[in-house]
Amino acid sequence: MPALKSLALAGSALILLSACTVGPAYQRPDVTASAAALPATYKALDGWKVATPGDLIDRGDWWTLLGDPQLDALVAKVNVSNQTIAAAEASYRQARALVREQRASLFPTIDLSGSATRSGGSGSTTSSSGGSSRGQRYQAGIGASWEPDLWGRIRQGINGAKASEQASAADLAGARLSMQGELAINYLGLRQADAEIDLVTRTVEGYQRSLQITQNRYAAAIAPKSDVLQATTQLAGAQADLESLRQTRATYENAIATLVGEPASGFRLAADPAWRAHVPEIPAGVPSTLLERRPDIAAAERRVAAANADIGVARAAFFPTIGLSANGATSGSALGDLFSASANTWSLGLTAAQTLFDAGARKARVEQARASYDASVADYRQTALAAFEDVENQLTAAQVLERRYALLKTSSDAADQTEQMLLNQYKAGQVAYTDVVTAQASALSARRALLTAAVARQTTAVALIQALGGGWKPQA
Template sequence: MFITTGFRRALLSALATPILLSACTVGPEYVRPPATPVMPTAYKELNGWKTAQPRDASLMGTWWELFNDPQLTALEEQVVISNQNVLAAEARYRQARALIQATRAGYFPTVTVGASAINSRQSANLGSRTTSQSATTTETLPIDFSWEADLWGRIRRSVEASTASAQASAADLAAARLSAQAGLAQAYFQLRTLDSQKRFLETTVSYYQKSLQLTRNRYTSGVVARSDVLQAETQLKSAQAQAIDVGVQRAQQEHAIALLIGKPAAELTIPFSPLDAVPPPIPVGLPSALLERRPDIAAAERQMAAANAQIGATEAAWYPTVTLSASGGLQATGLSHWLTWPSRFWSVGPAVSETVYDGGLRRAQDEQARAAYEASVATYRQTVLTGFQEVEDNLAALRILEEEAGVQDETVAAARQTVAITDNQYRAGTVSYLNVLVAQTTEVANELTAIGIRGRRMIASVLLIQALGGGWNAGSLTAGGEQDRK
């Protein structure tokens, strides 16, 4: 009620000029630079390799369902809610969103309200000797208003940078989630590979036990020498030791999975189940789509946009700063007159300031911002090139491992036939036990190699899905950014 018509006119007059000029924004407008000098039209490692066609044209967010493994699906669903690295990334994203609002606060004025009661007494050596030297109390109820006009877009550029940084943080969150999910799938298939090895070694131990008993019987009958029995015992113990050693590796993989789903190792037990799956058909798409499908590439691009906006924020420091300040309230020397109309006071007026010398500070900050932008461009391009490399690596791995698996299966079949023939020859007494030992050792080595290749193929398929972005899409960042700006 204490704001007069004159105060309102002065306030509106002071606001008019900054508002009319506030459309000016300094600094370069952001334009995404080319990711690479030449964008490939297709992946090199797909040439000459016909893969099975996937049912869907693109990856889905729940990409692990491609493997049709209920146990894997149940574990993957726990990553988002329990993995501590993912939760930390989610907290950093919320922090970045809060920073947007903190930066936007610069658009609005700062208004403070306070009350004070000051008791004072003037010195007797000052002023007129007739002035009363008694103590007085002054009660004040002020309202202060301050607003910096964003004439050159410093605040707008800062908000732009904060928004881009928040979008980069959202992409970092997606990358952390994908990394944890892919890491879990790799550990899971490695565990299943170890289960297959253990099953084979247990079967081998059973076979070697029968072979040892046969050799002992032949030794008792005087057909073979004691050395044949010792060789059979050595072979059996070696296979038993291998089977036990697999248990150590399996326990470690199980513990790694527990860590990825945010549980103590003691609380997770995964049932034994050998690996029988084959890599599913994976929609690869075009190289150009990789820029939108990988969260790490999107994060690097958004960091580049934030660095570009910071250039404008630093350039605004070269221009004058216009600040509108106003204050008003009630003031009196007695409570009886404090809250009355004659006790009102007010003042209003703009202030213009310009830094004329700062020892090169603004120039250094501008150069720093431009160098940071150039570094972010190089980081973005390197991230894109790394993405292409990872896709090509895993396409090559799947193609070559598929060929290797076919050859290895033929090797295993030949090794099994060799064992069968050599065993019959040994029973007939035409070859020594050393021949049997060599044939069986060769078979075991090739069987384990074949199992290892199957596991490597499954892991390569997971790595390919991760390299392709795991069904994520940068469009979610655009939607989030538009929502943030509302």
């Protein structure tokens, strides 16, 4: 009993000591390493404040801002069947399991064992009558061991695993956002190809009519053969452009198939004649708190926290490890003897170990952990600074493209009128066909530039959504 009391007192003291920790307290690092503070607003848009990472905010169905039900259906497939997202989700489950494994180290380990043996032999040494002797033996035992977390090594390991789990969750959100954005970009590219195919097809039909006009005029000796050759050249060039656009469309369609987890050979996405390049309006006062929703920033910050916990784990190696153990065993020649008091044995133990000399290995591990922490801080700062750059670029691009689209619309309307006027004048014999060719080429170029600018505004909106972490509304 005195031994039991002493061991109980020692265990109580160890439990109290286990509240100690030798790891550094974690503080989220500043985004900039210099003393200069981040600006309160973005250059490209007023009314934005500085943000901090927060990866737990729901990003919402941001793609619905583009107003395309077919895109909505494809994104739903990406969320379920995309293999990049599936891999990130598996990594997240692995990180969650690692947290549970680390947490289990806080509790005792209990083992149960049992055995049964039967032995026998023959000869004069075992029996006076020269017969045989056989015997059997049963054993059962139970043991428990526990290493109190005196210096916070286990708790720091748990904190690091939790931070890694949160980083993995952010990686999953980032993979999902990236795949959704990539699908939207490819879908818009496909729809742009469809619109250009339709535009160039109508242009080819117009060029065919122009060729017929020049052939009729040449046959009537009104126009030279060079007009026919020019019209033929222009028509063949437009038809060649049409074939290139069909190849581009097929490439986008195959990319979409891979993103939604389907074989490209069996995937078809029909053209949508009713499709129009709808550009979501960007609210003038979007707050920079949306930058908190960038999963890459959240993941980088959580990895800083995990690296900080690793420093505590490395420091704990300088302190002794102490363990408690308890074992009980019983044995007998029959199963009934296992439960008799005379067959039972027990033991209680207290162990301690301390490394006295390791030629600086522990110190080197602490320095490694500190260096890893510094590297993760630098990665976090670089990620955050790049995010601010990304948002600034996309905001500027959205403003510039809006103005550029208006100018291209004016240019395209004027080119259409010029083309029709010169074609009418050519029919009346007032201008050379060279003027018509030039006007038609300019009109087609202006129409395609206008379409490209419209889709560019859409893709810039998608890029801005991704730069902000997804969605426009902070309360989403």
